Every structure is written in structure tokens, then in C-alpha cells.
Amino acid sequence: MTKPAPNNTTTPHPDSLKSARKWWLAAGPVLFLALFFSSTTAQLSSTATMWLRRTATTLATALSSASLFVSTVVHAPGSVGAYVDPAVLDACPGYVTRKVTQTRGGSEIRIELGIPPNSTGCAVFGPDIQNLVLVATYETPTRLHVKITDADKQRYEVPEDVFPRPKSSFIAPRSSQLKFTYTTSPDPFALTISRASTNEVLFTTAGFPLIYEDQYLRIKTSLPPGANIYGLGEHSHTFRLDADNGGKGLTRTLWSRDSFGIPLDSNLYGNHPVYYDHRPTGTHGVFLLNSNGMDIKFNRTTEGGGGGGGGGETLEYNVIGGVLDFYFLAGSESEPVEVAKQYAVLSGYAAEVPYWSFGFHQCRFGYKSAYQHFLLSSLSLSLSIVFFFF
DSSP: OOOOOOTTOOOOOHHHHHHHHHHHHHHHHHHHHHHHHHHHGGGSOHHHHHHHHHHHHHHHHHHHHHHHHHHHHHHSTTTTTOOOOHHHHHTSOOOEEEEEEEEGGGTEEEEEEEOOTTOOOOOSSSOBOSEEEEEEEEEETTEEEEEEEESSSOOOOOOTTTSOOOOOOOOOGGGOSEEEEEOOSSSSOOEEEEETTTOOEEEEOTTSOOEEETTEEEEEEEEOTTOEEEEOOSBOSOSEEOSSTTTTOEEEEEOOOOOTTOOTTOBOSOOOOEEEEEETTEEEEEEEOOOSOEEEEEEEEEEEOTTSSSEEEEEEEEESSSOEEEEEEEEESSOTHHHHHHHHHHHOOOOOOOGGGOSOOOOGGGOSSHHHHHHHHHHHHHHHHHHHHO
């Protein structure tokens, strides 16, 4: 398949680079003053301190973001800052299957993938990685592990001491509640995860080519119409993520930020790239073990979504680095809570904390004066006493 030319990318003009340098020279002193005020406000009154601190933080954040943008445009002309039509990405050649090896009685499947012959790949944000290896492992009756990495060079992964992996285990495919299938032809390569008892498709890349570049990874799956997706926190969107969103789609950005005031429809402090898909036929989960920044996009399609039907939605991962390390959780056909239990086994249980540490916690940054803090603290103490006695 021939990839349409990405004619909507932009290259900065030399004059714009000169303007960017002049802008930065002018903004530098402002940033210095902002940092100066932020370090000396401890000597001022509490009200003035709060106002100056917020102002300095806002200025520093804005200037830092602007400088990052200028630096990005200057050092990566022709690719960064450009909008790319999703149709261009969907028309990329993807990868082809070169060799398939099964070990441990079919419990582990190793697939070598490569760029199609006489093709340069997608090359939308840099050259495509030429050779990939996919390893699918049936680990437990309810968990299937699929990992796609660079076959020739090691890439960053979440360290073991940060996220301990479950102990290696293998089961026979016939004992699993999930089923892994793949295509060798026609091109491009596609994978599908389905429920073994019903053959219902839970995750499939059919029709959507895999893109694997040094700083851009894209994998896309179909969803059934009106999909009920939960998770992908931490965010201030609705509890159920509306994939259609009035025809506008939805983008969940996983990028930690200090979210003072909890802005609506925004990414917040933490990142949890796991979602639960609740269907009339059951509830399953998908976890991507990747700590790089990413956009997870939901869009409506006019084609059939996974799980059957006419028009449906799609879920698309856009990741800026690392590897594609997926854990698929079978959940249950009747008990939605089972998928949460399975994820807890994978991610580890929360640490037990002392009973006395539970309670009403407050943050001092929300108060404008010590007096206001005293009033609310007194109110909290009074309520605690009331609840204790009654």
C-alpha cells in the first residue's frame, strides 16, 4: 500500500527562528524575575506571598513551556508541531510477518516483524524501526501478555524495581479464557485478542497498521458501538469515558501535571494506562505498561467496530517512546469486579496504612490567609468531635 504524502507537515522559516531567538532573549529577564520572587516571598505577608507565588509559578510554567516549544521547532524542523491527518496514519504500510515460532507447547508465541520490502515505512515522525519482535505469552487462565519491542536495540522500559513484574508462568492455550490470533497475510500484520468461550473480539488491530518509530508508537483497536470505557486516570473527565463525545471524539492525555483547582476535562497528577471495557457480554481490561507521555484517542468510525455491528468507535494509543507492553485481562462474563481483582494481582496490592492516618486531609495552598486556614481547621475539628460522640 502506498502511503499518501504527509503534505500537512510544516517546516519553520529561517525568519521565524530568528524571531524565536529574539523572543527568548526578551523573555529571559522576566523568567529570572519570576524565579527571584518565588524564592524571596517567604519574607512577605501570607496574602502577598500566595499572590506572588502563584504569579511567579504561572509565569515560570508559561515561559518554560514556550521555551520548550521554541527549542523543539528549532531542533526538529519538518516534523514537530505539524498536524497529520489520521487517514495518512491509517494508510501507512505497517509491518509484515517474517517468522513465527511457538515454544512451551504453544504457551509462548514469538513473531518477527519487518518493514515491507521496497518500503521505507510510515516515517511520519522519523524513520520507522526496521525489525520488531512480538512475544505473546499465556501467563494465567485470565491474563495474556503481549510485548512488542525493537529486535535490534534495547529500548527504555519501566524498571523492575518501579513496577515488579509477575513471576514467569505459562499455561496451555486451551486453559486460557483469552485467545491470541494474528495474520500473516494479507499485509499488514494484525493481532486480535478474543474471549475463548464465545470468540468475541475484545481487542483487534485489523485494518489499522502498527507504527513503531523511535519517538512515536501508534497502535489502534476497534471498539463496539456505544462502548463503556472506564479508567485511564488520573483525570477529571466523566467516570464513563464517552468515546463518541457528541461526534467530537475524546483524547485522554497521560502526562502528570500539578492541577491546582482540578480543572475539568483535564489530565491530573498521576497516570494509570489501564482501562476496563464493560459490555453486556462481560467486562475485560487492557493495561499498557509504559511510563512515557501518551495520548489515548477515542473516535467514532463508519466501519464495523470490534465486537460486531455497523459503525463503532476506535481507541488509539499515541506514545512518544518506550515499548508496547500489553497485559490483557479476561475479567468475567458475569462479575465486573473480577477484572479489578485481576489487575490488582498484576499491579500489586496497596500498602496497608495505620487506621489513625485516615481522615480529612487538607492542602495549605488553597488558603489565602492563615486566618482562613484557622477557621476551616476549627470547623473540621468541631465536626470530628461531633461525629466522634454521635
